Amino acid sequence: MIKTRDDLQDCLDKDKRALGVKKSRPSIIGDEVWKFEIALRMDEFYRNTQKNKLAGLFWKWRHKQLGLKLGFSIPCNCFGGAENKSLWSDCSASVGKNWRMV
DSSP states (O other): OOOSHHHHHHHHHHHHHHHTOOSSSOOSSSOHHHHHHHHHHHHHHHHHHOOOHHHHHHHHHHHHHHHHHHTOOOOTTSBOSSOOOOSOOOTTOOBOTTOOOO
């Protein structure tokens, strides 16, 4: 669960490393999965902290739009850390830090 900016940055860095990305920012065209993961983490952060309602609504919308575009259905707070999120999950699923799909 992402509660602070440090937790958010840590998760974003782990996600970036898990994708094998060397760049500092996603490209304007492409990098859709990375953009989705950023939107997912930002949505989680604003839902958990309730800091800025407008930014929270934007990231909720962005997360939903990218999920629809890519065919992903990953709700907030299902995954902790930087796991390989290549499988569909529902809201009742809670996956730990070091899970592996075999």
